[in-house]
Amino acid sequence: MRALVFAHFDAHGQVDDYVLHALRCFRPYFDLICFSSTAALNTEQHNRASLYADIIVIRPNIGYDFFSWREGFEALPNAAFDEIVFINDSCYTPLFDIRKFWERVDALGADLWGAAINYQFRPHVQSFCMGFGRRLVSSGFAKRFWRSLEIEPDKFNLILRFEVGLSARVEDEGFRIGAVVDLSDLDNSTRQRAYKDNEPFPSSAASATVARGEKPANLQIMSDPFPNPSQLFWAESLRRGSPFLKVELLRDNPLDANLANVRHYFTREKWYDVGLINRHLERVAPKAKWFSQAFTFAE
Known part of the structure; x- marks a missing residue:
């Protein structure tokens, strides 16, 4: 089973059409979608998100996307998910048939995978799209990581601690990272x-x-x-x-x-x-x- 936790923010309290397009395209690939938002959604916007999301979490606007993902992760039912994917609304996506993307993801065989690896600071999976594979979930790594987060008000430090730091922790514990886009070559x-x-x-x-x-x-x-x-x-x-x-x-x-x-x-x-x-x-x-x-x- 595969779950998606989608982090959302909109200053106008909107679930934008480009977000709905993404959720609609992701829907067939997930057994459960959790929509975690820091926006003040009225009933109409809440209903829009409900078209494709099984769970909707509304939370205070602190901690950036990592805390939206954490709250969404905590809201998942106690099901035996083989994979949990974390995506945010910072991208227009998918720009083409997403089936090809999932085929490439499956071929990676990585424990922490993403759409792209960035080599700035150290090799790390970029957080706009990242997946925790079976071993990270079943070993308890995913739960330990998300529950270890602390509020970091500075966005640059947050990236260093939680985006770059996540890949470092994964590798330090003997797991492997990988991405569809890897410019190491x-x-x-x-x-x-x-x-x-x-x-x-x-x-x-x-x-x-x-x-x-x-x-x-x-x-x-x-x-x-x-x-x-x-x-x-x-x-x-x-x-x-x-x-x-x-x-x-x-x-x-x-x-x-x-x-x-x-x-x-x-x-x-x-x-x-x-x-x-x-x-x-x-x-x-x-x-x-x-x-x-x-x-x-x-x-």
Whole structure:
């Protein structure tokens, strides 16, 4: 049996359409879904979540997603789950048929698996999508980990302690981590391909990057020894089988990736309804770079 704990937050108290799309696509792959939210959901929004979630947990907005996952984990019934998966709403997903993703996950044979491994600080499974496999659950590791969490108000320290720290604890106890996207084999040809994915284009944003003295995305790709797969390597991640695209990439684009090529991806593939992205960003971040660079798409 497989359970999903989905962490949710929305400043407007909404269960957004892109979230419902994700839950609808995940539903066939889970025996139970727990929706753990720090948003003030009214009856209508609660009912929206109930379309696909078996359990809904509403909790105070403290502790970030890790405490939403902890509360969701504690709310699971005493069933013998073989696997417990933790996902949050920080991504638009799935961008393609998720069946292929689960096939790749099953082939990993990892105890702690994820959509991507990040090599910053130390190799660790990125927390936006991570699964605790049978051995972590049956050994009691999962229960010990989630019950050991402490409130960490600083988000950077939280990542170090609980995201990076989780993978460290898993390996220290003799278990194995793995991910669908693992850029440990990053070579020059892969970097060149990512360079092309983020090829510079004429825009005020690109000019502003240079004016600020920051490294343009295409140069950073070639020099960063520990790239974050979900940022500059978004297209490589999709090619390798991760169906997740970070909301942050389109909302903030912190590394000035070329969002024009994100548009080309949606235009070419046509599987994901880009209107879900447009409507979400129009509501939560109307000045997002996705719009300021005139990349709002026809729906």
